[in-house]
Amino acid sequence: MNMSDTQPSLKRSLLYRTTTGEHYKQQDGGMLVAQFSANDAEQAKRCGLLDLSVARRTGLRGKNAPSVLSEHLPGMANTSVIQANFAEQLSTGEWVLRLGKTEYWVLSSLTGTNASLDALDQAASQTADCYPLYCQSSHAWFVLTGDYISEVMAKLCAVDLNERVFPVGKIAQTSVARVNAIVVKQTYQGIPAFSILSDSSSAEYLWLAILDAMQEFNGQAIGADVLTV
Amino acid sequence: MPFSLLKYGLNKDYPFEKHADLPAPCELKPSYDVVIVGAGGHGVATAYYLAKYHGITNVAVLEKGYLGGGNTARNTAVIRSNYLTNEGVKFYSESVKLFQQLSNEFDFNIMYSERGQLTLAHTDAAVRGFRQRAEINKHFGGRTELIDPQQIKELVPCLNMNPADMPILAGLWHMDGATARHDAVAWGYAKGATQRGVELHQLTEVTDIDVENGKVVGVKTNRGNIKCGCVVQAIAGHSSLLAAKAGFKLPISTFPLQAMVTQPVKPFLNPLVSSPSLHCYVQQTSRGELVFGGGSDPYPLYNSRSTLDLKESLLANAVELFPFMANMRLMRQWAGLTDMTSDYSPIMGLSPVDNYYLDAGWGTWGFKSTPIVGQTMAQLVASGGQVPDLIKPFAMDRFDSFAQVNEMGATAASH
Amino acid sequence: MKPSQRLNEPMGLLIDRNKPVQFKFENQLVSGYAGDSIASALIANQSWLMSRSFKYHRPRGPLTMAGQDANTLIQLGGEPNVLADRQNISQDIQVRGQNYNGSLENDKDAVLGYFGRFMPVGFYYRSFFKPLGAWKKWEGVIRDKAGLGVLDLNFKPEYYDKKYLFADLVVVGSGPAGLAAALKAADAGATVILVEEQTILGGSLTYNRFDIEGKKAQTLRHELLTRVTEHPNIQVMTDAVCNAWFTDNYLPVIQGKRMYKIRAKECILASGAYEQHVVFRNNDLPGVIMCSAATRLIKHYAVKPGNKAVVLTGNDEGYYTALDLLEQGIEVAAIVDMRAQAQDPILFASVAEKGISIKQGATVYEALATKGNKHIKGVDIRQITGKGQVADTAELIDCDLLCMSAGFMPAYQILCQAGAKLSYDDAAAEFNLSGLPAHLYIAGSVNGIYSLDAVLKDGEKAASEALNSLGLSTEPVADVNCDKKVNYDWPIFSHPKGKDFVDYDEDLQAKDIVNATRLGYRDIQLVKRFSTVGMGPSQGRHSALPTARLVANATDRSVTETGVTTARPPFAPEKLAHLAGRIFDPYQRTPMHYRHLELGAKMIPAGHWQRPAYYGGAGERDKCIQLEADHVRNKVGLIDVSTLGGIELRGPDAAEFMNRIYTFGFLKQPVGKTRYAVLTNEHGVVIDDGVACRIADDHFYVTATTSGVTRVYREMTKWNAMWRLDVDILNVTSAFSAVNLAGPDSRKVLEKLAPEFDASADAFPYLAYRETNIQGIPARLLRVGFVGELGYEIHVPAQYGEALWDLIMQAGKAFQIKPFGVETQRLLRLEKGHIIVSQDTDGMSHPGELSLGWAVNRKKPFFVGCRSVDIMMAKPMKRKLVGFRLPADSAKPEEGHLVIEQGEVTGNITSCEYSPAVKAIIGMAFAGIEQSEPGSKIGIRVDGKMLQAEVVSLPFYDPKNSRQEL
Amino acid sequence: MKILTCPLNGPRNISEFVYGGEVKDMPDPNTCSDKAWADYVFYHDNLIQIVKEWWLHAPSGYWFIAERHTASDEIIKTYDPSEIYNTRIEFSTQQEERA
Numbered sequence A: 001m002n003m004s005d006t007q008p009s010l011k012r013s014l015l016y017r018t019t020t021g022e023h024y025k026q027q028d029g030g031m032l033v034a035q036f037s038a039n040d041a042e043q044a045k046r047c048g049l050l051d052l053s054v055a056r057r058t059g060l061r062g063k064n065a066p067s068v069l070s071e072h073l074p075g076m077a078n079t080s081v082i083q084a085n086f087a088e089q090l091s092t093g094e095w096v097l098r099l100g101k102t103e104y105w106v107l108s109s110l111t112g113t114n115a116s117l118d119a120l121d122q123a124a125s126q127t128a129d130c131y132p133l134y135c136q137s138s139h140a141w142f143v144l145t146g147d148y149i150s151e152v153m154a155k156l157c158a159v160d161l162n163e164r165v166f167p168v169g170k171i172a173q174t175s176v177a178r179v180n181a182i183v184v185k186q187t188y189q190g191i192p193a194f195s196i197l198s199d200s201s202s203a204e205y206l207w208l209a210i211l212d213a214m215q216e217f218n219g220q221a222i223g224a225d226v227l228t229v
Numbered sequence B: 001m002p003f004s005l006l007k008y009g010l011n012k013d014y015p016f017e018k019h020a021d022l023p024a025p026c027e028l029k030p031s032y033d034v035v036i037v038g039a040g041g042h043g044v045a046t047a048y049y050l051a052k053y054h055g056i057t058n059v060a061v062l063e064k065g066y067l068g069g070g071n072t073a074r075n076t077a078v079i080r081s082n083y084l085t086n087e088g089v090k091f092y093s094e095s096v097k098l099f100q101q102l103s104n105e106f107d108f109n110i111m112y113s114e115r116g117q118l119t120l121a122h123t124d125a126a127v128r129g130f131r132q133r134a135e136i137n138k139h140f141g142g143r144t145e146l147i148d149p150q151q152i153k154e155l156v157p158c159l160n161m162n163p164a165d166m167p168i169l170a171g172l173w174h175m176d177g178a179t180a181r182h183d184a185v186a187w188g189y190a191k192g193a194t195q196r197g198v199e200l201h202q203l204t205e206v207t208d209i210d211v212e213n214g215k216v217v218g219v220k221t222n223r224g225n226i227k228c229g230c231v232v233q234a235i236a237g238h239s240s241l242l243a244a245k246a247g248f249k250l251p252i253s254t255f256p257l258q259a260m261v262t263q264p265v266k267p268f269l270n271p272l273v274s275s276p277s278l279h280c281y282v283q284q285t286s287r288g289e290l291v292f293g294g295g296s297d298p299y300p301l302y303n304s305r306s307t308l309d310l311k312e313s314l315l316a317n318a319v320e321l322f323p324f325m326a327n328m329r330l331m332r333q334w335a336g337l338t339d340m341t342s343d344y345s346p347i348m349g350l351s352p353v354d355n356y357y358l359d360a361g362w363g364t365w366g367f368k369s370t371p372i373v374g375q376t377m378a379q380l381v382a383s384g385g386q387v388p389d390l391i392k393p394f395a396m397d398r399f400d401s402f403a404q405v406n407e408m409g410a411t412a413a414s415h
Numbered sequence C: 001m002k003p004s005q006r007l008n009e010p011m012g013l014l015i016d017r018n019k020p021v022q023f024k025f026e027n028q029l030v031s032g033y034a035g036d037s038i039a040s041a042l043i044a045n046q047s048w049l050m051s052r053s054f055k056y057h058r059p060r061g062p063l064t065m066a067g068q069d070a071n072t073l074i075q076l077g078g079e080p081n082v083l084a085d086r087q088n089i090s091q092d093i094q095v096r097g098q099n100y101n102g103s104l105e106n107d108k109d110a111v112l113g114y115f116g117r118f119m120p121v122g123f124y125y126r127s128f129f130k131p132l133g134a135w136k137k138w139e140g141v142i143r144d145k146a147g148l149g150v151l152d153l154n155f156k157p158e159y160y161d162k163k164y165l166f167a168d169l170v171v172v173g174s175g176p177a178g179l180a181a182a183l184k185a186a187d188a189g190a191t192v193i194l195v196e197e198q199t200i201l202g203g204s205l206t207y208n209r210f211d212i213e214g215k216k217a218q219t220l221r222h223e224l225l226t227r228v229t230e231h232p233n234i235q236v237m238t239d240a241v242c243n244a245w246f247t248d249n250y251l252p253v254i255q256g257k258r259m260y261k262i263r264a265k266e267c268i269l270a271s272g273a274y275e276q277h278v279v280f281r282n283n284d285l286p287g288v289i290m291c292s293a294a295t296r297l298i299k300h301y302a303v304k305p306g307n308k309a310v311v312l313t314g315n316d317e318g319y320y321t322a323l324d325l326l327e328q329g330i331e332v333a334a335i336v337d338m339r340a341q342a343q344d345p346i347l348f349a350s351v352a353e354k355g356i357s358i359k360q361g362a363t364v365y366e367a368l369a370t371k372g373n374k375h376i377k378g379v380d381i382r383q384i385t386g387k388g389q390v391a392d393t394a395e396l397i398d399c400d401l402l403c404m405s406a407g408f409m410p411a412y413q414i415l416c417q418a419g420a421k422l423s424y425d426d427a428a429a430e431f432n433l434s435g436l437p438a439h440l441y442i443a444g445s446v447n448g449i450y451s452l453d454a455v456l457k458d459g460e461k462a463a464s465e466a467l468n469s470l471g472l473s474t475e476p477v478a479d480v481n482c483d484k485k486v487n488y489d490w491p492i493f494s495h496p497k498g499k500d501f502v503d504y505d506e507d508l509q510a511k512d513i514v515n516a517t518r519l520g521y522r523d524i525q526l527v528k529r530f531s532t533v534g535m536g537p538s539q540g541r542h543s544a545l546p547t548a549r550l551v552a553n554a555t556d557r558s559v560t561e562t563g564v565t566t567a568r569p570p571f572a573p574e575k576l577a578h579l580a581g582r583i584f585d586p587y588q589r590t591p592m593h594y595r596h597l598e599l600g601a602k603m604i605p606a607g608h609w610q611r612p613a614y615y616g617g618a619g620e621r622d623k624c625i626q627l628e629a630d631h632v633r634n635k636v637g638l639i640d641v642s643t644l645g646g647i648e649l650r651g652p653d654a655a656e657f658m659n660r661i662y663t664f665g666f667l668k669q670p671v672g673k674t675r676y677a678v679l680t681n682e683h684g685v686v687i688d689d690g691v692a693c694r695i696a697d698d699h700f701y702v703t704a705t706t707s708g709v710t711r712v713y714r715e716m717t718k719w720n721a722m723w724r725l726d727v728d729i730l731n732v733t734s735a736f737s738a739v740n741l742a743g744p745d746s747r748k749v750l751e752k753l754a755p756e757f758d759a760s761a762d763a764f765p766y767l768a769y770r771e772t773n774i775q776g777i778p779a780r781l782l783r784v785g786f787v788g789e790l791g792y793e794i795h796v797p798a799q800y801g802e803a804l805w806d807l808i809m810q811a812g813k814a815f816q817i818k819p820f821g822v823e824t825q826r827l828l829r830l831e832k833g834h835i836i837v838s839q840d841t842d843g844m845s846h847p848g849e850l851s852l853g854w855a856v857n858r859k860k861p862f863f864v865g866c867r868s869v870d871i872m873m874a875k876p877m878k879r880k881l882v883g884f885r886l887p888a889d890s891a892k893p894e895e896g897h898l899v900i901e902q903g904e905v906t907g908n909i910t911s912c913e914y915s916p917a918v919k920a921i922i923g924m925a926f927a928g929i930e931q932s933e934p935g936s937k938i939g940i941r942v943d944g945k946m947l948q949a950e951v952v953s954l955p956f957y958d959p960k961n962s963r964q965e966l
Numbered sequence D: 001m002k003i004l005t006c007p008l009n010g011p012r013n014i015s016e017f018v019y020g021g022e023v024k025d026m027p028d029p030n031t032c033s034d035k036a037w038a039d040y041v042f043y044h045d046n047l048i049q050i051v052k053e054w055w056l057h058a059p060s061g062y063w064f065i066a067e068r069h070t071a072s073d074e075i076i077k078t079y080d081p082s083e084i085y086n087t088r089i090e091f092s093t094q095q096e097e098r099a
């Protein structure tokens, strides 16, 4: 089944025609593949790829961005300063990425209501010297999972992403298969993963390029449920 | 077998004459009427025409390395005149005409090979630009047509008409497009010039320029100082360095430009083929190798190292254009230093220093102009600074008056 | 083909005798074993002839058995120029020789060899062009003889890819030097990648003999390999060629169908040395091979290279080779040692003891050939009487194998690519390398170290240097010395009848090199270019040393002064497939892309995007465009403009920043209004345009052209890195998807779409900017008039783009809405006289020439390019962009046709279409300034004929602009 | 391939970066001579020396300054532009002086 047969929502991943699965679900106002096949859990551990483009994320920058973040994102309260090009998962589940001197992105926990992200956007747009970014639409969000993630990325990206030098929480803003991307090392349910955020207009291209690189490891698309349950 | 070869077979003592082509090294004289810096094609062609048409032979051509070892040795030898501006087309057309006679004039075969050049349009903007170039060319008597995909297929049946999802919409077919043994052009000129009395000094680097009262009076070299009546600087990639010694700046930046060659295979590609959108052009030489060229390096540098990333992207596009070439093997990759101007046209004529003549800014397109550069620079020198009409538009001071001769559209990656 | 003869085990390291493999060579069935190269399988079957040489079509067989020469280039199916001694056999492959006319055995072009003396070096420069025009004829004849293999033009590329690898240290070469280096570094904790071109590790340990007993190599190899393969820090890559050195230790390594790009902190080159040939007459006959080729055949493949051998040597290695031959039952008729005596007396004595005749101070002057030069059948041996001189008396010996070793040339290529310098040591008669960049080291025979113990030490020394640099050790590094001399200083014996090859690839003989210098080509670089020495597929691996010696000698210079020609990448020929890999050609899609396809759009590329040109078949362009245009003029149309660039400027200085970047004034632009924005570069040339919306006092949203936005955005951020204004600049191109809803009925569609939104002319007038919500989608609305009708640009977050398209198409159904494409839009805007930057402008157009003076504010202190614009606009203008028209039935000029005035080209057509609204052919063109006033005539040449068009004022359509302002 | 160290992102292949031209001072466009302006726009030192240049790390959109040797290609150092450009730049109107 193809998602275009089921796509009822206004909000769509630019990739929805290309992603297929056995089950779909509503997420943050759009549809995504919940389960690609019964084999997802296995596949995720080995080599999986999923499209989280409709899932909630936001970004902000400017001199006052750090203070807006710490005031309006509850999980930030007891989080120490994040270094540039590092990410941290908050106790509340969100991942906060620091991309520049004053630039932060927040990836939703995939489980909650995202009320905090809405509040954050609201506050950012009302604070001087704090500018909301449009990463929800400007970027696609893929997650590459499993034991082979750095091997797959080594076919697409010139930055050394091996665990030894690129542990969980590290970010590379770099070029993946010749498109600009933000690569974040994470774990989901103990599975090593890279979140890859890149220009939404080339999402289809990049998705296919990553899948192509995964072939060697019997990589496959997976559904989002494996990240949360 | 042509008769001329028989004499080699019948005579034991080949070569009959020592230094039949190029003279033995000799001492520098204390002074010359004309010093030409740089024994690339342009330098020796200037010397040749000075001697041949103007009887000026008290000339030294000074070369820091070996004859023709700069860009003349490195260029992909595309000869064409299908430029965009009136000034450009007139100028390059004259050059092409001279090229056609050179072997017989030199008594030395430069292997001028009239293959035709095909430039591919993948965008409608390119189609518009090509039409304009075809029209301007025809206007000045050149043989250039805008052709359609069907005609392209007939000319080069092995071409992929939809490379990299950029369908080929049209082609600029330039029948005057040609190639030649690039080294032989420099050798032929050097031979002709030195036989007429010009001195060629290799391994002689000009290290400084002596200017008195705004006028050049001599040059310093690693082999001593010499006086001279005038200087022609024809040193391509090093232009700014010497101009600085003479006391002025040029509107030039120096970028490496790379090229590469495959192992030889049996001939299958007659025309020169170029795709500006894919930054790639190719020709098959008379030895059967494919020579590839593409875009300049992305930043200025005085270093002719080559890079992997340029090779990768250029050849990926080559494989898009000619998929079967995936099976060919690359043998060598090299680079030259190109002197780029902002309007992609050369700088010829007078300089801020009296009697110091400029031939620079040839960037990626100066091999094809070698004969006409030689002729016009010789006229300029012989007349004591009267700039020939053909090169007036290329004066350096055009930049001061914001009157550029814009050839950008006709230059990128097609040489 | 004769039956295969193989030696007993343990010979045959590389082959698996349990796996027979059959293939075809020149249509004959050949049997070999898995692990055999094509060359070894053929020689096992006593078939030595593999190819024909480039110029003289001489029969050629293997020289090195290591892929270092070009003598074994064969045709493998549709693939030309494959090295028979590198390519392994597999079942049923079809192999052929190359470069012959007729058959490999009976090549009609072999006759060229007999005409050799009519073809001295560079003969083609001296002939074929007289009289004028003759060359045209000869050129074809000569070209037909060019090239080696034949390309299959129908070949479909296979799956090749690339991968990056990272390591503390890369060691290139797994000979004793490389193994010792890798182990030492790995033991100290460095991560090591060991790269070896051959299929097994060990380098010379796999084929070379290092002692009289012949045991040492095997024992040592076993010991080192055990440690290497078990070492957790060492990643071994075999059958992997390191093909170049690029800046900062960036090393392409080709293995299988993949190119690895290794980035190493440190790199050790332990790439060994190439055994060198002796120059004498007929040194290219099949059966004349390097000593190491013979031992490789024996030890790697268990192939007996001959029955009766002569060894010609300039070092002690030849004596070891003789021992290897003897041990395998090959008669050694003689060792011909060019030196007066051997270096190692014990070795000499033990060889002499075996009864081998040793001729000292002698050389092979000529190899004697079987019919057709197919194989060696004997040698003419003479005493050496001086440098390159021999006695008149000859001793003839029959043999079917000649093994030679004139010495070694370090594998210098990769190091020279890294900037190392070669200098010649006269005493050792060899080249040395020096001047390596930081983080690159050298070990073993490439470093001039030849005795095995010293080689191992040298490997460890290089490892210490690397470890020190990595901070993993602080050990002092001691020099390693070696006094083993391996090079004979003048192994060149020219023969009056020639065929004494210096360069096998290019069929160049000793006299060719000398004659090039005599003609005046004295510089080694000129010798190369004139004679083509070193320019063949093996790039001078064997010709560089003898050429340097010959040129030095002929021009009275030292070999160091003469030098060798520049080594360039790649190290070994590399397939284009490897370099291309997976071809990453990113493309971009608008969210509405698939809707256009569903609607049958003819798509055209726009940068990396695809856009609908019009909706309909490729053959119906004009009709489709005119219908679509008509629809927009009379009803309502919809176009996807998502590819338009978008940039947001926010912060207190947003307006000040806009004011500096664009030509117009923006400080006083009212909130809620849009304004045309033109951008010039520092040269004063118009490079982009767009529409600026002022969303708030401190917030602008400005569009840019599809192809221009990246550059505009970069320029903006760069300027502000200097200006330090308090403004945030963000490229939002991909964040927004947009359409232009245009036509008299567009307001009705909008009203239906967003019922709560007040779209009335008063509430939302021409050039205004508004925000609203369209059925749940947040939207930015711009009332602009690019196509000259009532219309709205609607910008929404990209994730809603497709839904927006669907909603509008649905809402528009009642009004017969139709999509239109870019080509239609181009016609519509032409009718309105709007320019498209880069179509109606060129690299020289300043605002004055484009009649954009109104969009340039000269009251403000600065904008980028302002001074250049002033300078250019102060000069008399030479040309101007004008509108012109021609009757509907006239021939239609095409974009790019010329405007000609009294025989002079004064301009060109930039845009031209038939306009159904104006019912005439309309267009824009650059025209000479004298013809630029409305009412003037301009001459346009179309298909060779001149047309006279009338210059008219713009716009062509709805001059009062009443329709867009409805 | 050359490695360039981005002050924000660390060492990267130079192919991730975009060359942005020399760091050069703009003469006052309102008061300088035409020749001085042409000099600024078109002319370059273009010598063998260490130069200051603009470089953009494209994936992060970050401009910085690098000091590089134009013959060895060695990169001496890289730093944030604020080390040179640390104050807001203003342009003054000098209407009268402009012809």
Ligand SMILES: Cc1cc2nc3c(=O)[nH]c(=O)nc-3n(C[C@H](O)[C@H](O)[C@H](O)COP(=O)(O)OP(=O)(O)OC[C@H]3O[C@@H](n4cnc5c(N)ncnc54)[C@H](O)[C@@H]3O)c2cc1C
Residues within 6 Å of the ligand: B037, B038, B039, B040, B041, B042, B043, B062, B063, B064, B065, B066, B067, B068, B069, B070, B071, B072, B073, B074, B075, B076, B077, B078, B079, B204, B205, B206, B207, B234, B235, B236, B237, B238, B242, B257, B258, B259, B293, B335, B336, B337, B338, B362, B363, B364, B365, B366, B367, B368, B369, B415
């Ligand atoms: C890869 C590549 C491909 C190209 N392809 C084409 C093409 O297809 N068609 C085309 O028309 N053009 C092409 N060009 C451009 C063309 O090669 C040059 O424009 C042309 O060769 C310039 O000739 P020249 O005689 O002026 O300079 P060069 O041949 O470079 O000669 C200048 C000489 O000056 C010497 N010199 C420098 N400084 C000094 C000094 N201080 N003292 C003494 N001597 C000095 C140098 O050593 C050099 O030998 C290409 C260039 C390159 C690099």
Ligand SMILES: NC(=O)c1ccc[n+]([C@@H]2O[C@H](COP(=O)([O-])OP(=O)(O)OC[C@H]3O[C@@H](n4cnc5c(N)ncnc54)[C@H](O)[C@@H]3O)[C@@H](O)[C@H]2O)c1
Residues within 6 Å of the ligand: C172, C173, C174, C175, C176, C177, C178, C195, C196, C197, C198, C202, C203, C204, C205, C208, C240, C241, C242, C243, C270, C271, C272, C273, C274, C275, C292, C317, C411, C414, C443, C444, C445, C446, C449, C450, C451, C452, C455, C571
């Ligand atoms: N008989 C011979 O031909 C010969 C040649 C060289 C060395 N030797 C002897 O070997 C000893 C030296 O050992 P060593 O370790 O210096 O050299 P080595 O020849 O034993 O090892 C060099 C290894 O490097 C590999 N190699 C070279 N370039 C490569 C590349 N670009 N990519 C991947 N692999 C590459 C070769 O395949 C070879 O296996 C000395 O005792 C010397 O006398 C003999």
Ligand SMILES: Cc1cc2nc3c(=O)[nH]c(=O)nc-3n(C[C@H](O)[C@H](O)[C@H](O)COP(=O)(O)O)c2cc1C
Residues within 6 Å of the ligand: B073, B074, B075, B076, B077, B182, B261, B285, B287, B289, B291, B304, B331, B332, B333, B334, B335, C534, C535, C536, C539, C565, C566, C568
């Ligand atoms: C048109 C052309 C064809 C070439 N063909 C070959 C060739 O067949 N073999 C080769 O080794 N080099 C070839 N070269 C490259 C030269 O060997 C050399 O790399 C180039 O002149 C630059 O000089 P350099 O590498 O010594 O710096 C060719 C160069 C040109 C311009």
Ligand SMILES: [Zn+2]
Residues within 6 Å of the ligand: B257, B293, B294, B295, B296, B364, B365, B413, B415
């Ligand atoms: Zn070029």
